Structures are given as C-alpha cells and as structure tokens.
Amino acid sequence: MPLINAHPKCKLMKCFAALGPYLRESQCQKDYFFFDCLAICVDIKLAPEKRQFWGWWLELRPEDKCFIYTYQFGLYTQDEQWMVKKIKAADIQQKLETTFIDFYERLNEMLASIDCELRLESNINVLPNMTRLLVSQ
Template sequence: MTLSCGHTRHRLIKNFTSLGPYLREGQCHDFYFFFDCLAMCVDVKADPEKREFWGWWLDLEAQGQSMTYSYRYGLFDEAGNWSEIKFKDKAITEKVHTTRQSFHKRLEVLVQQLAPPYSLTERP
C-alpha cells in the first residue's frame, strides 16, 4: 500500500517506531496510526498488572503529503482501555502535556525529514 507521494505504510511505521515506544502498531491500519503515552502512574503501590496511568493518545492519518491528527487526554485503565478525562490536578496536567509537547516536536521534525516532507494539520 503506497500513498500518492510514494511512501508506503511499512516505511511510515518504521519511521514512527524511531520516535520511541509510542506507536501501537497493532492498532494501526491502512494509513491510520495510533500513538499513546502512559505519562504518569495513578497509584505506584498497585500491583503492576493492575496499574492505571494518566496520559495522552494520538490519532494520525496520512493522505497524500499531509497528515491530520488529534490528541486526547485521559486515563489508561488496567484493562488497557483509554477514557477521555479532564485532569483536575495541575501536576498531572503539566506532566502529561509536557510529554505530549516533547513527542510532538519530534514528530514534526520526523515528518519534515521525509522525502517528500509531510505537513501536519490538527483536526478541529
């Protein structure tokens, strides 16, 4: 499967994997890509298999030479599901947003380094 600009799905996945442990390849299909980040553990005293995390996730779709994206924030539960939740604690908000901003800067650089480069556009 190839986009009109010549990039294959496999090539994009390889590039996205270089960003770190954010890409969930099993949840990607065609030219839709899913990323997430477990930024902060809710309760570090809980058993590892029962831990929940505050974080973010990203839906990214490539079309032609552009990529559209949307970020969401919330809770990753022990069953492995995301729930969109507004953070009430300022420290949690700052930690999650800092990790997202750091990731997004690296994503912007990566898509600009592709030949030909992509543009990134946030979905409304």
C-alpha cells in the same frame, strides 16, 4: 502501497517506531496510526495488572500531502482502554503537556524530513496551553 508522497506504510512504520515507545503497532491499520504515552501511574502500590495511568494518545491519518492528527489526554485503565477524563492536578497536567509537546515536535520534524506536513483536525478543541503547537501550521 504508497500512502503519502510515495512513502510506503512499512517505511512510515519504521520512522514512527524510531520516535520512541509511543507507536502502538497492533492498533495501526492501513491508513491509520496510533500513538500513546502512559506518563504517570495513578497508584504504584497496586499490582501491575491493576494499575492505571494518566497519559495521552494521538491518532494520525494520511490525507493528500499531509497527516491529520487528533489527540486526547486522559486515563489508561486496567482494562487497557483509554478514557477521556478531566485532569484536575496542575502538576499532572503539566507533565502530560510536556511529554506530548516533546513527542509532537519530534513527530513534526520526522514528517518534515520526508516532505509531509502535520495538521490538527479542524473540528477538535485545543487545550489552552497547547496552542503553541499550532504556530507552525
């Protein structure tokens, strides 16, 4: 079943998986794709099953001839849930922005290679340091 520009979901999933460890296939649906990054462990001394991570997540939906995305930065809890949480440490914020921008640029290039555009959902707030992501849109 083609989703966008005659590209079937299975082809898109293969392309998204090639971007790295960001795609969460188990959370993707027919017309919804979920990506995330566990960038920084909050406390490495804890047992693995109790660790929490600072990171980001991105949700992607096809619409007409483009993909609309939203993103958030926050905390991945030991219950394997994302929680929007303000990041106070500048070095953590910088690391998250760097990993997000790197992923975003690769995602944008991949979608352009199959003649699809990437657009930020219009009703979300953009973090001040992230405005350069919108330059090409």
